[in-house]
Amino acid sequence: MKNLVIDEIKRSLKDLNYEFEDGDINVNVPKNKEFGDLSTNIAFLLSKKNKKNPIEISTEIRENLISVNLFREINIAGPGFLNFRINPKSIVNYISEIIKENENYGKTNPCNKKVLVEFVSANPTGPLTVGHGRGAILGDTLSNIFEWNGYTVEREYYYNNAGRQMRILGESVQSRFMELVGKKYTFPEDGYQGDYIFSIAKEILEKHGKNLNEDNVFFKEYAENFIFNDIKKTLKNLDISFDSFFNEKTLYDNKEIYNVIDKLKSKKLIYEKDGAVWFKGTEVGRDNDRVLIKKTGEPTYRLPDMAYHADKMKRGYDICIDVFGADHMDAYPDVIEVVKQLGYDESKIKVIIHQFISILKKGKIVKMSTRKGTFITLDNLVDQVGSDVVRYFFVMRGINSHLNFDLDIAKEKSEKNPIYYIQYANARINTILEIYKDEIKNVNLELLVKEEEIKLIYKLVEFKETLIKVKNIMEPQILANYLLELSSMFHKYYAKNRIINDSNIKLTEARIFFIKSISIVITNGLKILGISAPKKM
């Protein structure tokens, strides 16, 4: 809708010989509907450049556009705003288009571009917690968005099953096993204290008996498998699946991490100090130099991260999206700088940082630690409120907001959750569609003349623009809010207007088409968010 108006304005400005750039033209929906359907401030911008009165410019543009069929009315208001009223007849046929495209409405034709989305990427040291949930759902939703925008998407999970953390995990399980069979084994310092460690130990006992004689590696690998299966199950419960799991170990095996060092060395960005190998970040504008290889000979986590990103660049994606929690805030600029130094186009990497959520229980923030086992698992949350609610909840807020999630309220008030509001709108429509099954031929959509109907159609037309916008700025809450607004408009309309009206068949037919198109948009929108759209509730 906006785009249609913008195109007309552009054409007009060319006619009038005004110089402008595409970004200059802003069209938006005025808060006060008396101002019209859409409004632009273009006259103000041109007035600066041309030293001309905004009213004068507006008048010229109005004269030029007034005969265009798209517009029913164009007014000049205030100090020079141009307000447009759209001619409903020029827009009403979008409904047919929506119904024709049905479950594909909103999809863009394939654009032959590949995007890799890396998310979750939790090491297998414990179950996924609600803390991981936001990243998991954000990553999957962004993947869906890119798919709907015509991209080929790969979802990748990056993990590390080597190193200290995993060793401690193995020792923790071994220790619990010994405890179960009554043998002595010291629980490791910094060991994992969660109950799931016991569960793993018990399963080992059941399968292998109490005379099992294996070393730490056995316990570590057993635990890793157990936990990874658990993680995959959790993700599956949220309808999330990955195309690939990338093990950090690969980068050791194929020496990629050392290639990174060598290349940086040749650029004189590497030096040794105190027995460690450092990246000279300060040379290229970073605040600090960083250790890449410890004096023990082990790489720090940064180095494989760098090699991993270099690997992704080699694989030839058009965009690489990294979904991180705020705790990675500090590491990624170094990684990106190194990618750049290695000669890759670092602008292809888009880092999405989301803030953490706090879980409130009885009004208090629950401090969570995987190590201490004081966490709420994502599974637990899904069990309590369901996948739809969880998925909606985690994308309904801006990624930069630190949001508080009150568990008690979420459980108590789950009926009043906004997701039900949206799903209910769709269910109401489908009930009517179930009742009215007469064949409709030659529907006359121009009978939809009520103001609410026209506004709703505008809203439907906005769907495609919204999907493009979400793809560009990568903030899915815009889609969540869109669906909420659309549903609200429908509920209000439904309360005031009957759809099936036996004394006016033609109007009934038009409205059936109308609500059908609303249902399609809600269903498709929810699908992108990974949420079901039941026809009955």
Added chain:
RNA sequence: GCCCUCGUAGCUCAGCUGGAUAGAGCAACGGACUUCUAAUCCGUAGGUCACACGUUCGAAUCGUGUCGAGGGUACCA
């Protein structure tokens, strides 16, 4: 100390690249089901957009500073 993110109604939060009278849900109060699902709708009340300067015709939005919250600042991941 330094670096990120944030501060909007009692609570949880929207507010797109600055636009006209700042929105929604929850909580409070009052209404609406013989009619396609009341998981809904309508109404009342609730605000110095943390604060102060600045840029601008115009600021919740941009800039600087102050205060407050969270996160990061490791040869942990």
